[in-house]
Amino acid sequence: MKKTNYIAALMLGVGLFCSCENSVEQPAKDVLAVVQSEYEAGNYNKAKALIDSIKSAHPKAYKTLREAEAMRRKVLLKEKERDVAYFEEELKELEARRDAMLSAFEYSKNAKYQDVGVYSLPSQAISANVFNNYLRATVNEYGEAFITSYYRGKRIGYKEVKVGCGDVYVTASNSINSWSGKEYGVYVERRDFKHSDDGGMMDFIASAQGGVTVELIGDDSKFSYELRQADVEAIAKVLELSDVLRSIVECRDMLDAARFSLDFLLKGEQRLQKDSVTMNGEGIIG
Numbered sequence: 001m002k003k004t005n006y007i008a009a010l011m012l013g014v015g016l017f018c019s020c021e022n023s024v025e026q027p028a029k030d031v032l033a034v035v036q037s038e039y040e041a042g043n044y045n046k047a048k049a050l051i052d053s054i055k056s057a058h059p060k061a062y063k064t065l066r067e068a069e070a071m072r073r074k075v076l077l078k079e080k081e082r083d084v085a086y087f088e089e090e091l092k093e094l095e096a097r098r099d100a101m102l103s104a105f106e107y108s109k110n111a112k113y114q115d116v117g118v119y120s121l122p123s124q125a126i127s128a129n130v131f132n133n134y135l136r137a138t139v140n141e142y143g144e145a146f147i148t149s150y151y152r153g154k155r156i157g158y159k160e161v162k163v164g165c166g167d168v169y170v171t172a173s174n175s176i177n178s179w180s181g182k183e184y185g186v187y188v189e190r191r192d193f194k195h196s197d198d199g200g201m202m203d204f205i206a207s208a209q210g211g212v213t214v215e216l217i218g219d220d221s222k223f224s225y226e227l228r229q230a231d232v233e234a235i236a237k238v239l240e241l242s243d244v245l246r247s248i249v250e251c252r253d254m255l256d257a258a259r260f261s262l263d264f265l266l267k268g269e270q271r272l273q274k275d276s277v278t279m280n281g282e283g284i285i286g
Contacts, residue, residue, distance in 0.1 A: 028054050028061035028068070035071055044079040048072065073269060080262035087255035094248045101241050116141045119241060121234040130184050133225050135161075135214060137202065137238035143246030145195035145238055147172075147202050151216055152186045156223055158216035161191065163201055163227070165208040171217075172199040189216075195242065206236035 031054050038047040054061070054068045106125065109117035120138045122128070129136070133152060139145045149161045157180075160173045177192040195202050205212055205227070212227040 024058070025061045025064050028058035028064035031058075032064055032068055032071065035068070035075075039071065039075055039078070042078075042082070044075050044082075047075045051075070073265070073272075077262070077265050077269070080258055080265060083258040084255065084262055087251055087258055091248065091251045091255060094244060094251055098241070098244050098248060101237075101244065104237065105241065119238070121237060123230045124234050131186065133214075133223075134231050135163075135205070135227060135235065136231075137235040139238050139242045139245060141245065142249055143242045143244070145202060145242040146176075147193050147195065147198060147235065149191045149193070149214075149216065151189045151223060152183075153223065155180070155187060156189065156216060156218040156221045158189060158191070158218040158223070160217040161193070161201065162215040162217060163205055164213045164215070165204070165210050168204075170200045170204045172201040174199070195239070202235055202239060205232055206239050208232065 031050055035047050035050045035054075038044075038050065051068045051072050055065060058064065102119065104121065105119040106122050107117050107119055118138045118140050120136065124134070124136045126136070129150065131152060132150070134150055136148045136150060137145065138148070149158075151158065159175075160171055162169055162171045164170075172193050174193065174197045175191040176194050176197075178190065180187070180189045182188065193199075193201065212232055213224060214227050215222060215224045
């Protein structure tokens with residue numbers, strides 16, 4: 001009789017325990033089922049948010065929490081696989097755009113003085129403009145654009161370049177390099193400006209609606225000339241190529257970061273699987 005009562009009590013306890021466990025685990029399992037649906041639909045951010053909600057709302061649903069963490073790893077892996085595929089396709093498209101544009105450009109690189117090559121338009125080649133006053137645009141392989149002011153004539157010692165269209169104008173004064181001397185027997189003054197610090201000069205010229213006037217301003221004298229339309233178009237094309245080249249650099253960085261994250265997650269999964277096999281093996285041997 002006592003044994004029968006003991007068994008009955010034990011079964012009752014087990015039943016109560018299971019009932020209690022179900023009351024804790026089931027709500028968490030219901031949320032996890034939604035996580036699975038969002039995961040399959042590719043809604044990875046929503047899936048991660050729901051997994052976080054399980055942890056905060058059901059902290060004692062230990063079994064489901066373990067399953068939720070396993071699901072989180074699956075979500076992160078899929079998310080990074082998607083990112084890698086996206087950036088690979090984006091990079092492919094950008095490189096195709098770049099290659100199509102480069103047919104109009106000349107490439108030059110002085111291995112002795114330059115770490116990266118530079119692109120420019122043939123119409124702005126120095127050899128074709130040895131007696132011209134003009135603004136020459138270039139862009140390097142990283143997408144950094146530059147504009148160089150060439151002046152030939154009587155010395156004026158200019159430090160500022162003012163470009164205008166109608167009553168609107170901008171001024172560039174933060175040159176990164178300057179040079180003066182003789183070329184082909186003619187006195188030359190040259191100033192180099194970086195697009196990112198040219199006072200908006202390159203963008204102004206590229207978007208100008210009408211003729212562009214260039215004024216070189218020295219301490220005691222000035223010189224003005226009308227910028228050729230071919231130079232205006234060259235500057236606009238260089239800026240277009242600059243945008244594409246910078247986008248390629250950014251896309252490659254994002255792709256490298258996505259690949260690194262994916263590799264890290266894959267190695268983590270491999271370690272977890274290895275540890276799981278090792279623990280199960282130890283249990284069998286024991």
